[in-house]
Amino acid sequence: MSIANHLVSLACQSVRQEDVTRVSAITIRVGALACVHPDSLKFCFDAVSEGTLLEGAELRIISVPVVVYCPTCQCEIELPEIQPLRCTVCQTPCGDVRHGNELELESIEVVDASD
Known part of the structure; x- marks a missing residue:
C-alpha cells in the first residue's frame, strides 16, 4: 500500500x-x-x-x-530467474547486479x- x-x-x-x-x-x-x-x-x-x-x-x-555483470566473461548477463545469481554461460557467482x-x-x- x-x-x-x-x-x-x-x-x-x-x-x-x-x-x-x-x-x-x-x-x-x-x-x-x-x-x-x-x-x-x-x-x-x-x-x-x-x-x-x-x-x-x-x-x-x-x-x-535481473542483469548481472560476470567478472569471468566480462559482460552483462540477463538471468532467466532471480536465484541463483550466477552467470548463465560460465556459472560464476555474480554479485554485481546491474538491473x-x-x-x-x-x-x-x-x-x-x-x-
Whole structure:
C-alpha cells in the first residue's frame, strides 16, 4: 500500500504546476528484485488514487529482468530467474547486479484542460 501511495503522491506532485484536469495513465519500471507483486500494486493503486487526479488512471508496469555483470566473461548477463545469481554461460557467482532493483516512475499521461 505504501508503494502505491508514494506513486500517487509523486505523480500528483509532478503535475501540480501544470494545467491538468486528470492523469489518464502512469508507467512504472519494476525490477524482478524489487519484491513488488504487480496485481497487488494495481489493486492498491486503484484504492489510494480515489479522490485524486489519478482516480481511474491506468497503471502500466514494465517488468525489468535481473542483469548481472560476470567478472569471468566480462559482460552483462540477463538471468532467466532471480536465484541463483550466477552467470548463465560460465556459472560464476555474480554479485554485481546491474538491473533488476528498479522501482521507477517512467511516465505520466495527462488530460489537460483544453481536451
